[in-house]
Amino acid sequence: FQDYLYLNEFKEISILSKLVRLKLSAKVFHTIKLKEKSKYVNGKTERYYKVPALTKLDKLISSAEEGLDRELNAEILLSDIKSELESFNIFVSILYLKRLNFVGYQLFPIFESFSNLTVLKLYECTIPYSSFVNLVVSFPKLKSIELTSLLLIKLPKDRIDSEKTIFPPNLSCLNISIIQVTEPGCLFNLYRQLFNELEANDIHKYNFPIISMPSLKKLYINNDYDEDYDLEGFLHINPNLESLVVEKFYLDKSYKFKSLKSLSISKVYCIRNEVNFPDQEGIRELALYIEENANFNNVTKLCLSCPEVEKLHFSMQNINDYQLAFNCFLIPILAKLPKLKTLHLGINTYKSDALDITNFLHIENLAFYMTGPFILNIKFDNCDSLKSIEFNSNSFENAEYMKEFKYLFQKIINWKFKYLKRSIKGFKLL
Secondary structure (H helix, E strand, O other): OHHHOOHHHHHHHHHHHHHHHHHHHHHHOOEEEEEOEEEEEOOEEEEEOOOHHHHHHHHHHOOOOOOHHHHHHHHHHHHHHHHHHHOOOOOOOEEEEEEEEOHHHHHHHHHHHOOOOOEEEEEEEEEEHHHHHOHHHHOOOOOEEEEEEEEEEOOOOOOOOHHHOOOOOOOOEEEEEEEEEEOOOOOOOHHHHHOOOOOHHHEEEOOOOOOOOOOOOEEEEOHHHHOOOOHHHHHHHOOOOOEEEEEEEEOOOOOOOOOOOEEEEEEEEOHHHOOOOOOOOOOOEEEEEEEOOOOHHHHHHHHHOOOOOOEEEEEEEOOOOHHHHHHHHHHHHHHOOOOOOEEEEEEEOOOOEEEEOOOOOOOOEEEEEEEOOOOEEEEOOOOOOOOEEEEEOHHHHOHHHHHHHHHHHOOOOOEEEEEOOOEEEEEEOO
């Protein structure tokens, strides 16, 4: 037997096997995603998670059980979860927690040992205030943070002011939307108070600090902040920002965008009709949300202040007459933006109609995003500059709806179309 046993080869195989296991572990545990799910049991809706121990923990802390037993059982479950997670924490680079609500308060500190995280996403979660202000300590390698509907529990011992919050040094993308703080006081008991309904009066908005983030390139800031947030001050000390998404934008303010390339806005305002927003030579991509009652003049002013824009997104919702809106608003804008080559249009119509886009000057690539089961006969074959067109709609899953569009496109010459599940792509034949 020993004659056939080559120890050196056996060692090589063992080492190779170990390397394979390590690589597989890195693949398997690259991302952790925990989110609340629901199912019907005996006519009632029950929450559950794919991690059994987490489901048990949720049921335990939501139960009517009182006293020391509940606390001890919860600690045992948390210990089990922690021991399982620690076995692969070095491999995880993305953490996504969704709808953990109050369970997150106990669970999030467990992840503070995941020092290799580069992406953190929290949606509808409750976490300790101390964990939030110390993100740079726990996750020094973070490059992207997304926080939506986050509740921070601030205890009396948490003395760090929000203005002294320090974010990770390599953070390049920050997305914040509704962060609130509650301060339950010195008599706070985790098991007696946290999992009951919190008083609305005890919750206030988190004051997002105006601090320097030298590596920050992308910022999304929700309406919860931008009404009273000093965006001008933030931009002044963060000149390297390349992409900005805000709910409200004011043309009467003199925002200084030194490096901005992409700007996305839901509503454009101009107080007393005073435009102080300077021309932006650096912006290449612009996205705007437009409704029937929108101030088209303000939108026009903003568009024309970006003469170098190459890609334009318009979400035009609930417009009564799209052809009129095109003729009076959109086409005049396109005529004055010669660098614009790509146009994306979101359309929500309540009737079948014909739209003529022959006068969409300069546009080479056009994409429509349509909602509703209505047929839009868009006449584009006489648009000289157009090279490609795309129609996107969930209604294309309906065979009859798709059939109607195929019938329309069969009449168009010098174009080739590709029909997919939820989209139709057309290319002009040279």
